[in-house]
Amino acid sequence: MDTYxxxxxxxxxxxxxxxxxxxxxxxTDTVTWLRKVFAEEGAAVEVVEGYDNPIxxxxxxxxxxxxxxxxxxxxxxxxxxEVDGWTHDPFVISDAAxxxxxxxxxxxxxxxxxxxxxxxDALHAGTLAKNVTFFLEGNEETGSPHLADFIxxxxxxxxxxxxxxxxxxxxxxxxxxxxGFRGGFNATLKLTTSSTDLHSGIYGGAVPSASHELxxxxxxxxxxxxxxxxxxxxxAVDEISxxxxxxxxxxxxxxEEYYRISGVKGLxxxxxxxxxxxxxxxxxxxxESGYTKEGYRNSIPANARAKLNFRLVxxxxxxxxxxxxxxxxxxxxxxxxxxxxxxxxxxAGVKLNPDAPFTREAASVLEKVYGxxxxxxxxxxxxxxxxxxxxxxxxxxxxxxxxxxxxxMHAVAENYSKSHLKKALAFSREFFTH
Amino acid sequence: MDTYxxxxxxxxxxxxxxxxxxxxxxxTDTVTWLRKVFAEEGAAVEVVEGYDNPIxxxxxxxxxxxxxxxxxxxxxxxxxxEVDGWTHDPFVISDAAxxxxxxxxxxxxxxxxxxxxxxxDALHAGTLAKNVTFFLEGNEETGSPHLADFIxxxxxxxxxxxxxxxxxxxxxxxxxxxxGFRGGFNATLKLTTSSTDLHSGIYGGAVPSASHELxxxxxxxxxxxxxxxxxxxxxAVDEISxxxxxxxxxxxxxxEEYYRISGVKGLxxxxxxxxxxxxxxxxxxxxESGYTKEGYRNSIPANARAKLNFRLVxxxxxxxxxxxxxxxxxxxxxxxxxxxxxxxxxxAGVKLNPDAPFTREAASVLEKVYGxxxxxxxxxxxxxxxxxxxxxxxxxxxxxxxxxxxxxMHAVAENYSKSHLKKALAFSREFFTH
Numbered sequence: 001m002d003t004y005x006x007x008x009x010x011x012x013x014x015x016x017x018x019x020x021x022x023x024x025x026x027x028t029d030t031v032t033w034l035r036k037v038f039a040e041e042g043a044a045v046e047v048v049e050g051y052d053n054p055i056x057x058x059x060x061x062x063x064x065x066x067x068x069x070x071x072x073x074x075x076x077x078x079x080x081x082e083v084d085g086w087t088h089d090p091f092v093i094s095d096a097a098x099x100x101x102x103x104x105x106x107x108x109x110x111x112x113x114x115x116x117x118x119x120x121d122a123l124h125a126g127t128l129a130k131n132v133t134f135f136l137e138g139n140e141e142t143g144s145p146h147l148a149d150f151i152x153x154x155x156x157x158x159x160x161x162x163x164x165x166x167x168x169x170x171x172x173x174x175x176x177x178x179x180g181f182r183g184g185f186n187a188t189l190k191l192t193t194s195s196t197d198l199h200s201g202i203y204g205g206a207v208p209s210a211s212h213e214l215x216x217x218x219x220x221x222x223x224x225x226x227x228x229x230x231x232x233x234x235x236a237v238d239e240i241s242x243x244x245x246x247x248x249x250x251x252x253x254x255x256e257e258y259y260r261i262s263g264v265k266g267l268x269x270x271x272x273x274x275x276x277x278x279x280x281x282x283x284x285x286x287x288e289s290g291y292t293k294e295g296y297r298n299s300i301p302a303n304a305r306a307k308l309n310f311r312l313v314x315x316x317x318x319x320x321x322x323x324x325x326x327x328x329x330x331x332x333x334x335x336x337x338x339x340x341x342x343x344x345x346x347x348a349g350v351k352l353n354p355d356a357p358f359t360r361e362a363a364s365v366l367e368k369v370y371g372x373x374x375x376x377x378x379x380x381x382x383x384x385x386x387x388x389x390x391x392x393x394x395x396x397x398x399x400x401x402x403x404x405x406x407x408x409m410h411a412v413a414e415n416y417s418k419s420h421l422k423k424a425l426a427f428s429r430e431f432f433t434h
Numbered sequence: 435m436d437t438y439x440x441x442x443x444x445x446x447x448x449x450x451x452x453x454x455x456x457x458x459x460x461x462t463d464t465v466t467w468l469r470k471v472f473a474e475e476g477a478a479v480e481v482v483e484g485y486d487n488p489i490x491x492x493x494x495x496x497x498x499x500x501x502x503x504x505x506x507x508x509x510x511x512x513x514x515x516e517v518d519g520w521t522h523d524p525f526v527i528s529d530a531a532x533x534x535x536x537x538x539x540x541x542x543x544x545x546x547x548x549x550x551x552x553x554x555d556a557l558h559a560g561t562l563a564k565n566v567t568f569f570l571e572g573n574e575e576t577g578s579p580h581l582a583d584f585i586x587x588x589x590x591x592x593x594x595x596x597x598x599x600x601x602x603x604x605x606x607x608x609x610x611x612x613x614g615f616r617g618g619f620n621a622t623l624k625l626t627t628s629s630t631d632l633h634s635g636i637y638g639g640a641v642p643s644a645s646h647e648l649x650x651x652x653x654x655x656x657x658x659x660x661x662x663x664x665x666x667x668x669x670a671v672d673e674i675s676x677x678x679x680x681x682x683x684x685x686x687x688x689x690e691e692y693y694r695i696s697g698v699k700g701l702x703x704x705x706x707x708x709x710x711x712x713x714x715x716x717x718x719x720x721x722e723s724g725y726t727k728e729g730y731r732n733s734i735p736a737n738a739r740a741k742l743n744f745r746l747v748x749x750x751x752x753x754x755x756x757x758x759x760x761x762x763x764x765x766x767x768x769x770x771x772x773x774x775x776x777x778x779x780x781x782a783g784v785k786l787n788p789d790a791p792f793t794r795e796a797a798s799v800l801e802k803v804y805g806x807x808x809x810x811x812x813x814x815x816x817x818x819x820x821x822x823x824x825x826x827x828x829x830x831x832x833x834x835x836x837x838x839x840x841x842x843m844h845a846v847a848e849n850y851s852k853s854h855l856k857k858a859l860a861f862s863r864e865f866f867t868h
Contacts, residue, residue: 019729078731085630142729169636182635186730195697196519197845200743201616201815202603205660205715206706207698212656212718219653222646224768226639263629263736264641266770272640281639283734284646286724291741295453295576296620296778297512298743299844300717302697307725309634309732334658336700344730381635410733411630 004117004425005095007037011075011109012093012102018053018076018141027053027138030075034058034136041120043134048154051146053138057157060119060132067358068131069432070160070395071119072385073112073167074140077104078410085412099415106403108140110416111166111424114402118428127433133160137385140167143186143345144384151392161396162358163389164431168379168401169409170420174252175366175427177359178399180277180378181386182311183349185318186285187325190305191217192338197290197299204300211289213337214304218284220332226268228282230321230328238315240278244378247354248273251375261406277378280316283309311380318346347384348391356396362431366400369426402427438551438859439529441471445509445543446527446536452487452510452575461487461572464509468492468570475554477568482588485580487572491591494553494566501792502565503866504594504829505553506819507546507601508574511538512844519846533849540837544850545600545858546570548836552862561867567594571819574601577620577779578818585826595830596792597823598865602813602835603843604854608686609800609861611793612833614711614812615820616745617783619752620719621759624739625651626772631724631733638734645723647771648738652718654766660702662716664755664762672749674712678812681788682707685809695840711812714750717743745814752780781818782825790830796865800834803860836861 014030017023031047031054038045038058048055053076080090080103088094093102104110115134122128135158137147151158170176193208223229240248251273258272259265269275285308290301312321322343333339353359354376366374379401389397402424403409404417448464451457465481465488472479472492482489487510514524514537522528527536538544549568556562569592571581585592604610627642657663674682685707692706693699703709719742724735746755756777767773787793788810800808813835823831836858837843838851 019731021728078733079725079727141732184635186732193698196842196847198696198698199815199844200717200719201618201745202710202813202843203696204717204743204745204814205709205713206701206703206814207696208700208702209660209717211721212652212660215649215652215656215718215721216658218646218649222649224650226643226646262632262637262641264627264632264770265772266642266768267640268642269640275639276636279639283634283638283643283732284649284724285634285730285732285735286726287645287649287721287738288726290718290720291513292720292722292739293454293513294456295513296719296741296743297453297844298575298620298717298719299512301719302845304721305726307730309638309730311635311638334700336698338699379636380638380640381633408630409636410633410731411736413630 001425003121004113007113007117008110009093011113012104013091015091016076016138017079018139019079027076031056031138034075038134041123048150051150055150056136058134060123060128062128062131066130067161068133070133070135070158070163071112071115072135072163072165074108074137076138076141077107077109078141099417101413101415103414105414105416106407107409107414108167111402112136114166114424114428115164118425118432122429122433129433132432133158143347145345147384148388148392151388155393158393163395163397165383165386165397165399166402167383168381169403169405169407170401171252171375171405172254172257173370174372175370175374176377176401177354177363177374178379178401179354179376180314180351181349181383182280182313182380183318183347183387184309184311184382185322185346186344187308187310188305188342189308190303190340192303193336194302197302200298200300207300208336209300210304211301213334214287214289214306217332218306222282226281228280230324232324233280233321236316236320237280237313240274244278247376248277251377273377276380278313280312283311285309311382312349314349314351316349318348322346347382348387349382350387350390352390352397352399358396358398362398362400365427365430369423369430400427435859437555438547441547441551442534442544443527445547446538447525449525450510450572451513452573453513461510465490465572468509472568475557482584485584489584490570492568494557494562496562496565500564501595502567504567504569504592504597505546505549506569506597506599508542508571510572510575511541511543512575533851535847535849537848539848539850540841541843541848542574542601545836548600548858548862549598552859552866556863556867563867566866567592577781579779581818582822582826585822589827592827597829597831599817599820599831599833600836601817602815603837603839603841604835605686605809605839606688606691607804608806609804609808610811610835611788611797611808612813612835613788613810614748614785615783615817616714616747616814617752617781617821618743618745618816619756619780620778621742621744622739622776623742624737624774626737627770628736631736634732634734641734642770643734644738645735647768648721648723648740651766652740656716660715662714664758666758667714667755670750670754671714671747674708678712681810682711685811707811710814712747714746717745719743745816746783748783748785750783752782756780781816782821783816784821784824786824786831786833792830792832796832796834799861799864803857803864834861
């Protein structure tokens with residue numbers, strides 16, 4: 001825990017926000033710091049430029065006969081700001097009694113640091129039983145747009161027997177092995193109805209309004225059950241197999257706890273894990289139109305913008321869905337509305353084999369540490385790296401999430417529960433010293 | 435024109451934005467400056483506090499036998515910012531070849547200044563033929579919430595034979611006398627679906643989203659023809675009388691010019707003047723939810739907010755409509771969505787008599803100056819003062835808008851066309867010197 005806590009504060013302090021170019025220097029500083037941390041421990045470190053934010057590879061060799069783990073993590077984080085509701089600077093960790101708060105403490109700095117700190121401690125103790133290559137990227141939160149390219153070009157540097165990825169959440173105190181992720185893409189849609197905002201009294205009732213056109217369009221895109229209304233959207237979605245149904249049925253679900261953690265007062269599905277793991281969705285992650293500050297400006301907005309996050313399952317093809325969406329927009333936006341669609345960072349979903357050898361090893365270590373068998377879960381989140389590892393490197397990805405379920409990933413008050421952190425460190429120690 | 439231009443730059447330079455409390459000091463400074471301008475010309479000036487922003491009264495007496503005009507105007511303006519698209523500081527006038535640009539050059543500083551500068555010049559020339567009381571308020575853009583109170587308490591200070599209000603636009607080069615205004619109110623609606631933004635991968639498809647609930651709700655509030663769907667909303671709206679139809683039919687309408695000025699590519703009505711003058715509307719003046727800055731934050735928004743501007747006709751009662759709207763929200767918002775509605779500044783619409791004596795005098799001066807008879811128009815905008823003048827003071831309001839139609843009131847690049855300004859000054863001179 002000492003090594004971990006010593007490094008965590010420094011790691012979190014870098015505002016390595018990849019979704020906003022204003023933080024480029026912080027990204028560079030993060031990588032400089034990581035390079036130093038690994039070099040001091042005797043790793044062969046390489047920082048690769050040319051694929052957007054730098055990619056860091058740190059290689060520890062202990063025994064040529066031992067298997068090699070490629071440990072993936074990302075050092076970039078989501079934006080965070082006190083104005084969003086953080087009660088302290090989100091880039092300074094707040095070490096409270098039960099939890100550690102800060103942007104990135106679970107997603108993903110704090111989680112990948114579990115393995116980094118463990119490997120460093122095991123090296124010092126002479127107990128490291130696996131060779132390890134750390135593979136840290138800085139564009140996960142922007143959809144890892146150049147990572148497939150990097151992997152194609154640098155295959156030999158990533159050679160390993162399996163890949164270990166910890167970037168998710170356990171369920172209550174039950175450990176989890178993730179056996180699939182959704183893919184998807186982001187899109188920004190901009191509508192324009194006039195050349196300038198128009199006086200709402202003088203023009204109101206006579207002219208179209210970008211704000212209203214956007215609400216009409218989005219209400220047609222998703223119905224009140226949150227079903228996506230683009231024709232053909234669900235065509236390629238696989239039927240859920242009996243094995244999948246069985247696996248999903250074994251995942252514990254406590255509705256009250258789920259409501260408490262998320263603060264929701266209702267669900268749009270009968271089965272949360274099916275809905276997020278095996279079904280696609282479209283989420284409106286941002287809307288903006290007109291005047292939204294203090295008071296009122298009585299104008300009809302000329303422009304309206306929505307940010308949309310498409311989450312697709314393995315069997316859906318991003319480019320097909322993008323085409324369907326574009327066609328749908330063309331058919332559903334009235335002629336008096338001008339529109340522009342930007343699509344960003346598509347990547348495919350993935351399904352994994354729960355019986356692969358290192359996945360089974362991880363499962364038995366999880367059972368030993370947590371005292372219960374892990375459940376196999378399809379995660380609703382997307383992790384482009386998993387797709388690339390599987391498809392480009394033909395490497396077995398072992399997905400062991402180590403965050404607590406109420407970690408508030410991507411939101412205000414992101415936190416790592418100390419009891420979960422302790423189990424995470426115990427898992428990592430057990431796994432890397434055997 | 436010299437007096438006018440000398441005063442305009444100083445008047446515009448005050449950021450007297452009433453919709454944002456941050457500008458309180460600028461409001462105070464505006465009034466201090468106005469007081470000085472009037473006092474230097476020998477007016478009896480009084481600044482009345484206690485009704486939100488100060489109200490300034492400036493009284494010029496030339497002949498006890500002459501009629502007295504109460505000239506109403508407002509010194510407060512809408513917000514304006516370079517980030518909205520202004521290409522220069524909106525609070526520094528830009529005096530271009532054909533137009534003068536700046537926030538408030540038409541709404542309303544530049545328009546009321548037409549009469550102020552004219553009266554000052556006429557005083558100096560000894561040609562002022564009417565007694566004048568200027569009545570300048572600073573809360574028009576926030577709906578004049580305390581003006582009715584002020585008028586009730588200070589009736590004698592406002593005594594006059596008629597009121598002159600210039601706060602609107604002519605149609606092309608055709609002068610206008612406004613014979614009615616819509617009333618209305620503003621409302622802010624906030625929806626909440628979770629206690630914090632939720633990861634769109636892990637939760638997306640399982641939980642409700644504030645952004646989507648807002649689009650569903652607003653798309654039900656207004657249909658695609660922009661009809662308001664609140665049951666009973668149109669019940670109290672008067673049938674359009676044959677006289678009104680005739681008056682509206684005589685108002686020139688050039689669709690191409692209307693499209694050019696507004697930049698719209700379609701209309702939601704067959705008759706713009708009927709739609710804006712004699713029918714109510716609800717406009718979505720602002721929407722905000724989730725992450726809207728550069729890049730993406732893949733979260734499901736916990737909160738969404740809309741600002742709505744209700745424009746009601748004379749025969750509709752604001753409090754009835756507010757009640758209908760609240761009931762409609764209660765019936766249409768799902769139980770898993772928490773909501774809060776704030777309603778601000780309701781005021782009634784008004785209809786005026788085009789045959790009242792000073793209205794006829796203004797009409798004949800307009801015809802002389804513009805070379806064509808004025809048209810009588812119901813304005814879609816609201817001017818609470820007109821309702822109060824008529825109902826509390828039983829004073830004849832004479833509504834002579836003097837702005838150009840493409841003035842971009844409330845929007846970016848608000849401007850006063852110099853040819854329109856010259857006619858405005860000619861009208862005012864002719865009117866006050868006879």
